[in-house]
Amino acid sequence: MSAALRTPEDVVPGPDGPAATRPDAGRRARSREGWGALVYLLPALVVFAAFFFFPLARSVYLSFQRSDLFGRPSGFVGFEHYADLFTDPGFGKTLLVTFGFVVLTVVPSMLVGLVLALLLSNRIRGVRFFRTAFALPFAFSVATAAVVFGVMLNPATGVVNGLLSYLGAGPVGWLTEPTTALLSVAITSVWMQVGYNLLVLSAGLGAVPDDVLEAARLDGASGLRLQTGVVLPLISPQLFFLAVTGTVQALQSFGQIHILTRGGPDRSTQTLVYSIYDVAFANNNSNFGAGSAQAIVLLVVVLAITAFQFGFLQRKVFYA
Amino acid sequence: MSARRSPVRSTGRRGLALLGVLVLLLVAACGGGRPEGNLDVPAKDALERATGVTKVTFWHSMDASNGVALNTLVSRFNDAHKGKIEVSAVFQGDYDTAITKYKASVQSSTTPSIIQIYDIGTQFMVDSHEVVPVAGFAKRDGYDLGVIQKNIAGTYTVDGTQWSMPLNSSVPLLYYNKTAFKAAGLDPDKPPQNLDEIRAAAEKLSKVDGGPVAYGFGAAIYGWYLEQLAATAGEEFCDHENGRTGQRVTAADFSSPTIVAAVRWWQQMVADGLAVNTGRVSKDAQDAFKAGQTAMTFESTGQVKGFTAASQGKFELGAAPFPVLSGSEAPGNGPSVGGGSLWISGPGHSEAEKEASWELAQFLAQPDSQAFWHTQTGYFPVNQAALDEPEDKAFVAKNPLFTVAIDSLNRTKVSPATTGCAAGPMPQMRKALEDGLERALIGKDVATSLRKVQENVAESVESYNESVGGD
Numbered sequence: 018m019s020a021a022l023r024t025p026e027d028v029v030p031g032p033d034g035p036a037a038t039r040p041d042a043g044r045r046a047r048s049r050e051g052w053g054a055l056v057y058l059l060p061a062l063v064v065f066a067a068f069f070f071f072p073l074a075r076s077v078y079l080s081f082q083r084s085d086l087f088g089r090p091s092g093f094v095g096f097e098h099y100a101d102l103f104t105d106p107g108f109g110k111t112l113l114v115t116f117g118f119v120v121l122t123v124v125p126s127m128l129v130g131l132v133l134a135l136l137l138s139n140r141i142r143g144v145r146f147f148r149t150a151f152a153l154p155f156a157f158s159v160a161t162a163a164v165v166f167g168v169m170l171n172p173a174t175g176v177v178n179g180l181l182s183y184l185g186a187g188p189v190g191w192l193t194e195p196t197t198a199l200l201s202v203a204i205t206s207v208w209m210q211v212g213y214n215l216l217v218l219s220a221g222l223g224a225v226p227d228d229v230l231e232a233a234r235l236d237g238a239s240g241l242r243l244q245t246g247v248v249l250p251l252i253s254p255q256l257f258f259l260a261v262t263g264t265v266q267a268l269q270s271f272g273q274i275h276i277l278t279r280g281g282p283d284r285s286t287q288t289l290v291y292s293i294y295d296v297a298f299a300n301n302n303s304n305f306g307a308g309s310a311q312a313i314v315l316l317v318v319v320l321a322i323t324a325f326q327f328g329f330l331q332r333k334v335f336y337a
Numbered sequence: 338m339s340a341r342r343s344p345v346r347s348t349g350r351r352g353l354a355l356l357g358v359l360v361l362l363l364v365a366a367c368g369g370g371r372p373e374g375n376l377d378v379p380a381k382d383a384l385e386r387a388t389g390v391t392k393v394t395f396w397h398s399m400d401a402s403n404g405v406a407l408n409t410l411v412s413r414f415n416d417a418h419k420g421k422i423e424v425s426a427v428f429q430g431d432y433d434t435a436i437t438k439y440k441a442s443v444q445s446s447t448t449p450s451i452i453q454i455y456d457i458g459t460q461f462m463v464d465s466h467e468v469v470p471v472a473g474f475a476k477r478d479g480y481d482l483g484v485i486q487k488n489i490a491g492t493y494t495v496d497g498t499q500w501s502m503p504l505n506s507s508v509p510l511l512y513y514n515k516t517a518f519k520a521a522g523l524d525p526d527k528p529p530q531n532l533d534e535i536r537a538a539a540e541k542l543s544k545v546d547g548g549p550v551a552y553g554f555g556a557a558i559y560g561w562y563l564e565q566l567a568a569t570a571g572e573e574f575c576d577h578e579n580g581r582t583g584q585r586v587t588a589a590d591f592s593s594p595t596i597v598a599a600v601r602w603w604q605q606m607v608a609d610g611l612a613v614n615t616g617r618v619s620k621d622a623q624d625a626f627k628a629g630q631t632a633m634t635f636e637s638t639g640q641v642k643g644f645t646a647a648s649q650g651k652f653e654l655g656a657a658p659f660p661v662l663s664g665s666e667a668p669g670n671g672p673s674v675g676g677g678s679l680w681i682s683g684p685g686h687s688e689a690e691k692e693a694s695w696e697l698a699q700f701l702a703q704p705d706s707q708a709f710w711h712t713q714t715g716y717f718p719v720n721q722a723a724l725d726e727p728e729d730k731a732f733v734a735k736n737p738l739f740t741v742a743i744d745s746l747n748r749t750k751v752s753p754a755t756t757g758c759a760a761g762p763m764p765q766m767r768k769a770l771e772d773g774l775e776r777a778l779i780g781k782d783v784a785t786s787l788r789k790v791q792e793n794v795a796e797s798v799e800s801y802n803e804s805v806g807g808d
């Protein structure tokens with residue numbers, strides 16, 4: 018990179034070789050160049066420093082501190098917050114709920130998105146209309162979608178239980194029973210996520226070259242065999258991308274949980290992010306120390322999962 | 338290659354160092370020296386001596402129609418003090434969000450001049466050492482705090498000092514659907530007075546037993562209602578006389594016979610299909626009642642207007658005093674007040690600013706302001722004289738259910754039990770109580786659930802008391 022920026026006058030023929038850099042001019046140029054690079058990097062550095070490095074360092078620092086009434090750090094406690102976390106059975110449950118939520122949102126939203134994208138890749142009438150209609154939930158804000166689902170899932174007045182009772186089935190406490198609450202919140206998230214997945218996968222399917230499909234068909238592949246053996250590997254980059262971003266997004270979900278269940282009933286929807294909110298901000302709590310320790314755990318979890326995805330899943334990705 | 342790159346890297350390092358210095362400077366500038374100001378009551382003429390316009394920032398949690406009403410009052414105040422005081426009212430999100438922002442503002446020495454805080458934040462605000470008690474101003478001026486309804490004043494009084502000026506107050510009521518009562522063969526003019534009577538009515542009302550509505554009863558999982566049952570039974574929810582008399586609360590009694598019996602009653606109602614569990618979100622329970630799916634619910638007086646509007650043309654709405662656990666209410670017992678009050682900041686604010694905040698607090702509590710507030714929002718008139726204003730008389734005539742609330746509060750004697758628990762970590766205690774109720778409603782053992790959540794919250798209480806010096 019630095020060689021490309023050097024001006025021709027700096028390069029003069031020297032006694033030892035075809036070209037050597039004149040020491041003085043070179044240093045000045047390189048120094049200029051360094052400052053130049055810094056100027057270009059500065060905006061990004063400032064943004065990263067202010068919104069990423071500083072908060073991260075601060076979180077690490079806070080996770081070793083006790084918090085006072087206002088959440089100010091008030092004394093070093095070492096690994097106490099971490100020790101508390103890992104000896105608290107409730108935290109184990111929080112982690113389980115978190116992973117459960119990731120699985121229940123990422124897998125169905127990718128499967129449904131894929132099936133819809135495959136169906137819509139056929140040349141049928143009104144395909145544009147359907148694609149827009151199915152992708153529309155993506156345009157909803159989390160809050161809007163969650164409020165609407167909350168109304169539909171209300172045990173006494175919701176349309177879902179209304180339908181069930183019409184069919185003769187008893188009312189279900191979708192958001193108030195621990196067995197169904199996480200599933201209900203996950204369904205809300207899947208509904209929002211599918212539209213986006215559909216768009217990305219449709220774009221991937223559109224880029225699958227016709228001649229490859231043609232060749233496969235000539236070789237006798239058809240139906241499911243064609244889709245799984247030829248089409249899927251060709252859109253594996255899109256699938257991989259959705260798996261990674263979907264997982265991170267699921268790990269960071271907050272709005273739908275807050276609006277639908279507040280982490281209940283009996284903490285059955287209390288994910289790691291919700292738990293951080295609960296400890297650090299809700300109910301006039303300001304235990305930023307314990308909250309930061311959980312945030313660091315979350316960071317490690319996200320990093321570990323992403324590393325796994327890049328290390329393991331990416332090997333199965335076919336980049337054409 | 339590496340030798341050639343080293344100057345660049347060292348410049349980079351220098352640049353980073355420079356950046357670090359800049360960031361530090363920025364941080365230092367933000368958290369810089371705190372302006373003048375202390376916890377003393379200012380001199381009476383502080384405003385007159387001040388030059389120019391005294392600016393007051395007022396943080397509050399009133400949105401929608403309540404926010405509109407509050408802004409109207411604030412502009413009336415500004416018009417009346419043109420050229421002298423200018424109040425800018427800023428909505429800061431719900432109570433929980435506002436108090437979180439307030440704590441951040443304490444850290445950065447940018448507290449608002451005056452802030453509305455929920456009733457369960459009272460002890461926290463006292464402990465913050467950031468507030469000039471209104472009792473101090475009142476004493477200086479000979480202002481009679483007795484004009485404030487006694488129970489409401491009592492809520493914001495800790496150890497004999499009234500700390501804040503109530504703005505918006507409410508008590509819970511038992512709302513019921515008179516039309517459904519008639520259809521079930523119940524007397525719509527004899528609402529239930531205790532939990533057993535609610536159950537008896539629900540047995541006639543609910544679909545399970547062939548009644549006219551889906552569920553006889555349904556209320557949100559809200560700790561306030563259980564605390565109220567302790568209050569109407571004349572019991573203190575927390576130890577040390579609810580923290581009202583100078584000694585700090587060290588525990589709330591989640592396993593008191595009253596709370597256990599109430600939770601057990603609620604659990605059985607849900608298990609028998611007489612009540613529906615709509616979860617913690619208040620709106621879900623309100624919707625079920627408005628839709629006629631439940632025939633009785635607990636809600637605050639703040640819903641009188643909303644429920645009245647929703648019931649128009651659908652059913653006849655009734656309201657009754659909040660029930661007691663069993664039997665009938667002993668004279669003097671009654672519900673405790675919820676809502677918000679105004680706290681005047683000391684440190685970081687000039688004498689004139691503190692004085693201007695006190696002017697605003699008085700203005701918002703005076704009879705005509707409170708009559709406007711009461712009629713626009715459905716909150717209680719904190720100033721009893723507001724009820725004599727023509728505007729208010731017309732409102733009460735149109736919303737007769739409101740007299741139920743006013744009467745039930747006026748009948749209640751002011752005591753530690755009826756003013757509610759003043760504990761610093763009260764919001765967490767309430768949340769823990771809700772956790773316990775929630776566990777019971779999904780079928781777990783009542784006593785075990787309540788004991789477990791009490792253990793969970795004990796640590797918060799302990800660490801709170803430790804952080805304020807454990808006095």
